[in-house]
Amino acid sequence: MQHTAYTIGIDIGGTNTNWGIVSREGRILHTGHLPTRTADDPVVFFEALHHQIEPVLRQYSRSDIHGIGIGAPQSNYRTGLMMNAANMPWKGIVPIREIAETVFRLPVQVTNDANAAAIGEMTYGAAKGMRDFIVVTLGTGLGSGIVSNRQLLYGHNGMAGELGHTIVIRAGRTCGCGRKGCLETYVSATGIVRTALELLEQEPDETAPKQAGTLRNRYRKDKNIQAHQIHEAALSGDPLALRTFRDTGDILGLALANTIAITEPEAIILFGGLAKAGALLFEPVAKSMEANLLDCYRNRVKLMPSGLQEREASVLGSAALGWLS
Numbered sequence: 001m002q003h004t005a006y007t008i009g010i011d012i013g014g015t016n017t018n019w020g021i022v023s024r025e026g027r028i029l030h031t032g033h034l035p036t037r038t039a040d041d042p043v044v045f046f047e048a049l050h051h052q053i054e055p056v057l058r059q060y061s062r063s064d065i066h067g068i069g070i071g072a073p074q075s076n077y078r079t080g081l082m083m084n085a086a087n088m089p090w091k092g093i094v095p096i097r098e099i100a101e102t103v104f105r106l107p108v109q110v111t112n113d114a115n116a117a118a119i120g121e122m123t124y125g126a127a128k129g130m131r132d133f134i135v136v137t138l139g140t141g142l143g144s145g146i147v148s149n150r151q152l153l154y155g156h157n158g159m160a161g162e163l164g165h166t167i168v169i170r171a172g173r174t175c176g177c178g179r180k181g182c183l184e185t186y187v188s189a190t191g192i193v194r195t196a197l198e199l200l201e202q203e204p205d206e207t208a209p210k211q212a213g214t215l216r217n218r219y220r221k222d223k224n225i226q227a228h229q230i231h232e233a234a235l236s237g238d239p240l241a242l243r244t245f246r247d248t249g250d251i252l253g254l255a256l257a258n259t260i261a262i263t264e265p266e267a268i269i270l271f272g273g274l275a276k277a278g279a280l281l282f283e284p285v286a287k288s289m290e291a292n293l294l295d296c297y298r299n300r301v302k303l304m305p306s307g308l309q310e311r312e313a314s315v316l317g318s319a320a321l322g323w324l325s
Contacts, residue, residue: 253288
């Protein structure tokens with residue numbers, strides 16, 4: 001009987017790492033996750049990940065597993081290196097592919113996590129059948145995967161498509177990459193929190209309403225808020241939370257308008273935790289994007305949510321890389 005082949009898809013994010021064993025048809029048979037900050041040493045991290053996955057792998061013949069695909073921030077498809085990723089616990093240049101191949105004893109391919117999400121959308125999701133599109137991942141940071149003529153854009157050295165590290169505010173917020181004003185410092189889970197905190201600091205406490213559930217009330221308690229609390233407050237009509245989403249969407253829309261002038265995609269797909277805010281984010285993004293587009297692009301580029309569940313898209317895209325091993 002002919003063996004059914006599988007790959008392992010691993011999506012490494014700034015907060016969590018998700019993995020799955022996936023069939024060639026895109027069926028996810030097993031999944032799991034591990035906090036990315038389980039270990040400050042990437043070798044120890046991959047050993048912990050292998051320890052978690054190995055019991056599942058014992059259910060398969062070794063020959064059934066074709067390879068491993070890994071999506072990770074600022075990772076180079078050509079070299080297999082993670083290059084100074086801003087939101088990761090491992091600093092500097094990390095040989096992701098070499099470490100994973102040593103630990104798992106399987107062939108490994110590596111790419112940017114947003115590129116992996118784009119592959120997942122193109123193969124199984126909202127971009128199925130499209131030739132030109134962009135996936136923007138809105139998580140701890142902001143990543144992007146750019147597809148032109150059904151080919152991922154890697155660039156000369158394999159590091160193209162870093163929309164999150166385009167500067168949108170000159171001399172703006174300090175970014176983990178070491179520069180100032182990068183898009184992801186304004187548009188990401190961490191970026192939207194920074195925006196809300198700045199607005200809270202600007203508004204005198206004695207003039208602010210004291211209703212339970214408002215961002216101001218949460219901030220009074222511990223001087224800290226989280227992205228999901230901004231979402232919840234906006235849904236309840238909190239003016240400051242709504243302004244936070246408007247300001248965030250305005251900046252992202254402008255950045256997307258500039259990107260469209262370079263790549264002219266059929267669609268831009270927003271993916272990740274922040275995109276789950278739905279109309280709260282999509283409406284100001286669309287308004288700003290259209291207002292800043294050249295006339296020849298207006299009303300021609302679709303702004304869409306992901307066609308896949310968050311964990312599935314990244315795992316499926318990473319798993320698709322495994323077939324290239």
